[in-house]
Amino acid sequence: MPEGNEIHRFAKRHAAAFAGKRVSVDSPNKAFPDADALHNRKLHAVRAHGKHLGYVFGPDLILHVHLGMYGDFWEGKMPLPPEKGALRLRIWTRSDWLELRGATDCSIFDAAKWQSLLARLGPDPLHPNSDPAPAFELMHRRNTPIGQLLMDQSVIAGIGNIYRAELLFRAGLHPRRPGRHVPSPVLQSMWREARRLMPKGMVDRRIVTTEPKDRPHPRGRAHDDEIHYVYRRHGKPCFRCGTKIEKDDMAGRTVYWCPSCQKS
DNA sequence: GTGGGATGGGCAA
DNA sequence: TGCCCCTCCCACA
Structure with a gap:
């Protein structure tokens, strides 16, 4: 859950x-x-x-x-x-x-x-005073795909498969981009997005990661296909560009991305 | 009704 | 890398 x-x-x-x-x-x-x-x-x-x-x-x-x-x-x-x-x-x-x-x-x-x-846990974006520098440093040093680093609790604590997919989409990053090839400002903006999105993410006990303006029916209960941009949307058109969302296994977990919005 | 998959992680090998 | 933990939900019949 x-x-x-x-x-x-x-x-x-x-x-x-x-x-x-x-x-x-x-x-x-x-x-x-x-x-x-x-x-x-x-x-x-x-x-x-x-x-x-x-x-x-x-x-x-x-x-x-x-x-x-x-x-x-x-x-x-x-x-x-x-x-x-x-x-x-x-x-x-x-x-x-x-x-x-x-x-x-x-x-x-x-x-x-x-x-x-x-x-053994990395900084937690939900702690107001946590310092992300050690996480950035680790990510910046490693060849490991950024999609894997975001899920590594010893690098950064609290992000799971849904926020991984959605933060990468928002950052325009392909999940397989090596950590060391992610520019510092992009890491910083992902941290900021995590801090902004995660606290407001629960609606009816579901994690919701889309912006209201991108949801066709903002007033009613959001349809399952409207609550994320890429997570579990493989084969469906990207809300931003219409390209079909892809999925693949990454270290035993399924990762989702838009092949045209997210650059490796 | 059924079966596969799922927001996670520790452990053996 | 694959298995286990052991629960809920949804797509499909």
């Missing part, structure tokens, strides 16, 4: 509902055996970096959640809804509840493990 923007949204919402409160925690499907260690403890804060979440119950008691491909949260007001599906984790207070299913990781980190996670 998530790219970095949704992770940050979850962090804010979950902090608003649960931070500063003593919470109940359980794991109905027993897939998170350490639920007992958190039960009846106070949640102090919720942190997000890239696609990682940290629920801070204590210095060495941080619940790390990575949603991966399938993971998802649901939230609501009490009472708890009936148990449904593979329910990995529930957190609740007298007023709010939270459910987690399908996550790649849901485990307790101590301070050292959380720090070493942060140390």
